[in-house]
Amino acid sequence: MPELSWRHHTLVQSLLSRGPLKEDDFHSIFAGITGKKPGTHPKIFSDYLLKINKELAYVQFELKGCRNQYDGKVYYGVVNNVADEQSKLGTKYSVPQIAFYKGVIEAIVQDVAGHGSISNIHALNIRLENQVQTGTESQSQGGPSHVPPAFKNFSISQKEKTLDDLVRDQWLCSTPDGNIGLGVRSFLDLRSWFRNNYVPSCDICNEAGVKAELCENEGCTVRIHSYCLKKKFSQRRVERVCPGCGTEWKFLPSEAEAVEEEEEEDCRNESQPPSSEPTMKEPTMKKRLRSCKPEEADRVGAGPSRASIPIPVSKRTRTSARLR
Template identity: 65%
Template sequence: MSGGLSWRHHVVIQALLSRGPLKERDLHSLFQDITKRNPGTERPLFDGFILKINKALACANFELRGCIDQYDGQVYYGVVNTISDEQSKLGTKYSVPQIAFYKAIIEAIVQDSTANGVVSSIEALNLNLDSQVTIVTDTQSLGSQPSVPSALKNFTLSQKEKTLHELVKDQWLNLTTDGIIKLGLKSFLDLRSWFRNNDVPSCHVCNEAGIKADLCPNENCTVRIHQYCLKQLFLQRKDAKVCPSCGTSWPCTVPKEEFLQAEVDNEPTGRQRATDSKQKRRTANRVVDEEVGCSNQDVLNECRESQRGNRLALKRGRASRNDDAHIGGSGASQSSAAAVPGLGRVTRSSARLM
């Protein structure tokens, strides 16, 4: 797996595995410290560096991927497991009832019709787990009542509380001081396909699952847009701020200064910054067929040599890209921060839960 990787690649991998998901600016800072190159002004070099790591990780079914935390709008990176089979699930420290409890919380959050992306801890602890595991039925006796595994029936309130704290500690969930549960970074990084396969409504602007989003003021309109997408959409418009689908007036409540400051805080030093939420996702997911070497000159040389091949690779990628190359479902035309198999889910500190 480490063939062809330099000590610089190993430093980045070790940082992600030991520290967990990193903010984009922290990863950029680490990259600049070890390569003496600025990822803000020399983005292709950074993309090539990440691509080389992913080529090495692919043989072990790992992937370095980026996503946007929908609650704070910032880009994060980490390493995740890319497969969900019975063998990979054997490595998890969570029991079947614990995984069922986690899944029940996720479903409660994504099914929130207000798109607040939260559930109270009290509601979570009272969730019924019977529907989270395939019901076992005796096919030889018609009319028999379906049976629920005893492990779920006997999963106590104290066990749920303990599981909740473990899920928060491992960054699958986030628990606020006032008892509100949100999705954790690992959920955003790891559950992209699950969101899509379970028809979670997507953001009208970026097509990523709209877990935490603003709804169109028109109750008959189903459009939802992430706050960071909404800010950028309206800041770019000189005309009236209206729903892009039904035309209903849609006031933007966040001041322009706050949004611009958020953009500054979310980017590393350098003149080139992501100027909108779509570009942020492309930045987090861009797969560039350029490899970074062990010295500054090597980095530049390899970058130049791979540019022609990169153009062809990108064309082929567009032609063969499947649903995982898009955010929020099939037919999406804009790529997601977490959908392209070059940059993707976060830390495999445990095996896949779902």
């Protein structure tokens, strides 16, 4: 990569050595290296990523960003766009472990309730025999009688250790309720896999709706990520209904959002002329914590807007963990 400076190399190395990084952490590294904050210099940030990806394309790698559907935060990572046997999970995992991983992610994305997770017991009960066709391409013509011994002998303890390893390496995650969900590496690497396997997408952002809220109308297939719902429904004037069938969508704003809406209402009341005759000025009883100008009233409560992730998305998305 002769065209890349030491600054470009350091950015790539930070992701290779540390794994996927949260947006704030990656931005901090970028600011420390270049002296420019991505928030105030978005074009410089975008140009850096474009130049890095132009060079990484020669070795079929890509620096990209994704949103973790469990915490709603954006992460950056370097992924491998080659899907051959040698690159699967960076060759760290054995064939049975890869087959087990695929069985786990299939069980997670097939959850019709959109919880985006399965129980630990469910994961441990996944049968590797069901992955023979896709888990080992050399067995593509085999049947149940051709199950490799390594698959048959893959014990519960081996599954438990594999789960721990996959969670540690961020291919999977442990959800707050103790279940198993997809890790940020899976969201980074399996974007095309989600599409090829017809995983239902979010109606707002069109990304796979692995962890999403579902419309209450049983005949409607609309699902929306919680963070997409927040962005869509947090504005007071927006009608909170399903964009597909029009059914009322029960959206409960967080405590912070509720306070924001109250402040917005206060600002609007202040901007309106008094309806009664003027009276003597009364002493101030309490200093308002935050003042709002009339021209700002429509913006209060709308929530901060985040610019699109300035990363070129190639037509091939990878995985070092892709399993076909």
